[in-house]
Amino acid sequence: MDRLLDNSWFVKVVALLLAFLLYSSVPEKAGNQLKEIYVPGDETTETIEDVPLNAYYDTKNLIVTGLPETVNVQVSGPKSHVQNAKTLKNFEVYVELSDAEVGKRNVKLKIRKLSDKLDAKLSPASVNITIQERITREFKVEAEYDSGKVLDGFGASPPQIKPERVKITGPRDVIESITYVKATLDLKEPISETTTRDANIRVLDKDLNKLDVIVEPEAVEVTIPVKSLTKKVPINIVEKGSLPKGLVLESIESDTKEAVITADENILANTDAVRAEIDLSKITKSTTVTVPVIISKGITAVSPELVKITVNVQKAEEEVSLSSIPVNVTGLSEGAEVTFETPKDGRTSLLVYGPAEQVNTLEPDDFRLFVELAGLEEGEHDVQIRVDGPDGVSWRMAQSTATVTITNTDV
Known part of the structure; x- marks a missing residue:
């Protein structure tokens, strides 16, 4: 070697x-x-999924519908080229619509920038599209929210929206089908104060189907004004009937002087008090009774609902009858007249009893009898006769109700 x-x-x-x-x-x-030297049989086929589809057209004046966002591309050829194309996706799938006109058509998808060593098949290879005129219009936004999220005792005024109108862009037929433009406020927790949140816009047709359009801005600011719907008012004690004969009312008092009512703003503004009624005809001795707090129409809640009224009485020493006491009229509408059917001539009598030194000095003028006619229309009405009298004595009316006829003199 x-x-x-x-x-x-x-x-x-x-x-x-x-x-x-x-x-x-x-x-x-x-x-x-x-020049690459390939080993015979070094060929392969791969499918590249979700390749973006680009569309070239007049986006300022036209809108194209029917195009898929992505397509699948099957490539065949030398293994190294196939793998390179799959990894880098250095090619483009597109549709050329630069010269297309408004209408419906079937268009073929194209591919470019793919190695000439590869063969490609597109799926889908063609699509049916619709080309429409692109228009923009302004629409008023309607806010919506779950009113059940407003806590009891609070009320919400109509929502305030900023901005009130939005621009919506889309195909003409879609824009013309818009029926509702809503900003839905998603309230996670109950609210008891004015609340402001951003709400996304939803565009719907008459069947409440969501429409695929461009909205500017995509969200608006929604404010829900919330106010307390409660008010503290005094509890008035209203006496009904008269004490049994031989008893004199010394005092009457409630353990609770005020109540909190819940109602709409206009009802609260016109409500000055609530009442608790005590039927004196059922009182036989000094006692404490529990009675409900009576509210007027429109008031939705009152607290407390019950109060205790303490009535103190004593035995009467003397009684006297006062007759021909006139019944006055209050609340009669302007331009109206009233006629008493009963008691005759609008006069009645009282049986007054109490301590001798007080009862014996009383005169008819010491008592004011009246009927309240506010809100009554023309015609005949039965109304309660009310009495204002001095403290320390009790009385029984000869007649507790009056029948009156109201006539309108302006007609």
Whole structure:
């Protein structure tokens, strides 16, 4: 072996063979391009999914519907090229609509920038599209929210929206089908104060289907004004009937002087008091009774609902009858007249009893009898006769109700 290595011709032949082998392993040049040598059978097919589809058209004046956002591309060819295309996705799937006109049509999808060593099949290969005029219109936004999220005792005024109108862009037929533009406020927790939140816009047709349009802005600011719907008012004690004969009312008092009512703002503004009624005809001795707090129409809640009324009485020492006391009229509408059917001539009598030193000095003028006619219309009415009298005495009316006829003199 050493002899061969010492032979210069042997070394030259071996060097020539090595140079040839190295040359044959390098791709041959054709001009400035390299020609790759492929091993027979090194072909493959892969499907590249969710490749974005680009569309080229007049986006300022037209809208195209029916185009999928992505397509699948099946590529076949040398394995290295297929893998490169799948990894880099350095190609484009597109549809050219620059010269397209308004209407419906079927268009073929195209692919470019793909290696010429590869074959490609698109799925879908073509699509049915609709090209429509692009228009923009302004619409008023309607706010909505779950009113049940407003706590009891509080009320919400109509929502305030900022901005009140939004611009909506889309195909003409879609824009013309818009019926509702709503900003829905998502209230996670109950509210008891004015609340402001951002709300996304929903655009719906008459069947409440959501429409695919462009809304500017996409969200608006919605404010729900919330106010307390409660008010503290006094509890008035209303006496009904008269004490049994022989008893005099010394005092009457409630354990609770005020109540909290819940109602709409206009009802609260017109309500000055609530009442608790005590039927004196059922009182036979000093006692404490529990009675309900009576509220007027429109008041939704009152607290407390019950109160305790303490009635103190004593035995009467003397009684006297006062007759021909006039019954006054209050609350009669302007331009109306009233006629008493009963008591006759609008006069009645009282049986008054109490301590002798008080009862014996009383005169009819010490008592004021009246009927309240506010709110009554023309015609005949039965109304309660009310009495204002001095403290320390009790009385019984000869007649507790009056029948009156109201006539309108302006007609």
